[in-house]
Every structure is written in structure tokens, then in C-alpha cells.
Amino acid sequence: MASPIYIQIHNVIKRSIETGKWSVGDRIPSERQLAVDFGVSRMTLRQAVQTLVEEGILERHVGSGTYVARQKVQEKMSGVTSFTELTKAQGKVPSSKTLSYHVATPSLSEMEKLNLNENNYVLRMERIRYADKTPICFEIATIPEDLIKGFSKEEITSSLYRALEESGNAIGHAQQTVTAVSASEKIADYLEIKRGDAILRLRQITSLKGGRPFEYVRTQYAGERFEFYLEK
Structure with missing residues (x-):
């Protein structure tokens, strides 16, 4: 493929x-x-x-x-970010609109982040995520195909973490990198903001308890609608 x-x-x-x-x-x-x-x-x-x-x-x-790109100064964050659970904890209703959903061979970056090789396949999906019907972020998520065999599209797009845990795969730790950027025309359209508005870009690699990385996510949050809370 x-x-x-x-x-x-x-x-x-x-x-x-x-x-x-x-x-x-x-x-x-x-x-x-x-x-x-x-x-x-x-x-x-x-x-x-x-x-x-x-x-x-x-x-x-x-x-x-x-x-x-030059290397950015990094801030270590604790905890695993699940948009669905985070949104519910704020008393809001999470939802998403899937823009792209297909299985393909991984890119070099995806192979590196997920410890895969050219013989593996990944699910790559793009979606807009909402809280109370307000667009919060645009997300590109890559997941090894073998981990999600047997899962329905609905299970994966509604809450991948919950689906994995219910199948006996405990969620472990996450590595997160956050940078500030300006919204491109495409992202501004997706998030219903103006081109050039502030965006928080998160790159996250999430692993299972055993240490296997299962998710590589690139997310762009509307800056005025989302903030990260760090606890040390």
C-alpha cells in the first residue's frame, strides 16, 4: 500500500x-x-x-x-492528555468531525515516533474536535494498525483511549511538546478563527503501560479557547 x-x-x-x-x-x-x-x-x-x-x-x-527549525526550549508536562476526558471534566460535551481516515504505510517521522518499519501499516486520521459544538482543535493522529484491529471506526474516533483500556491495554505515559504558532488559512477555516490568530501546537507520543508507543498526534488548538495547565 x-x-x-x-x-x-x-x-x-x-x-x-x-x-x-x-x-x-x-x-x-x-x-x-x-x-x-x-x-x-x-x-x-x-x-x-x-x-x-x-x-x-x-x-x-x-x-x-x-x-x-531550531530546537525549542521545552517544558516537561505531566499526565496523559485525553481530549474526551479533559472536555468532560470541564462539564462540556466532546465531539469530533472526521475529515480523513485511512490505512497507509508510515512516513519516516511516524516510523521513528512509533518504533515501526516500512513493513508496518498505520491508521492516519484527521479530525476537528469540539467542546459544546465549538471547534477547539485540529488533530492528525497516527496509530499502528495492528493495535486497533477489531475496533470499529466509531470506537476509535470517539475515544481511542477508552477503547484500548476496555480491551486490556492500559495507557502509560506521554511525551508532549508545545509551541506557539500562527493559524494558517486552512486551520483558521477549520477552527472558525482568523488567519494569523494564535495557535498552540501540541505534538504528543503516547505509550501503553508496557512502553510501546501507540499514538503520534499533531494537534493545533485555538489559542483563545484552550490553555495547558502544568503541575509540578
């Missing part, structure tokens, strides 16, 4: 960074030039670049271009 073209381009760019073709702080070629180099539309190329931006590998500088 072949990966989408944008994932294949994502992999090539990521390898180029890892092998030193572009170093931290370097400006990569323009989307127009890269689209010509890869022989694809600018829309496809932009999707590949945006995926790398969401993973924190690239960063956009308005009016300047796209650069290999």
Missing part, C-alpha cells in the same frame, strides 16, 4: 535534512522551486512542507520563507 505523494516528498526532505543537505537555520528552496524539482503541484508540495512544519522539523518565517 503506497504512501500518498506528499508523504513521499516529506520523507525525501526529511532525509535531506538528516544527511546534512540543509542544516539548522538554513532556508530551504521556495515551494514553487520544490514543486518543479519534485514534478508535483504546488498544493501537493505545500501539504508535504506543512506536515514537516507541524512536526517541528521546518518553520515558516512570514515574508522570508521556510527554514530548518
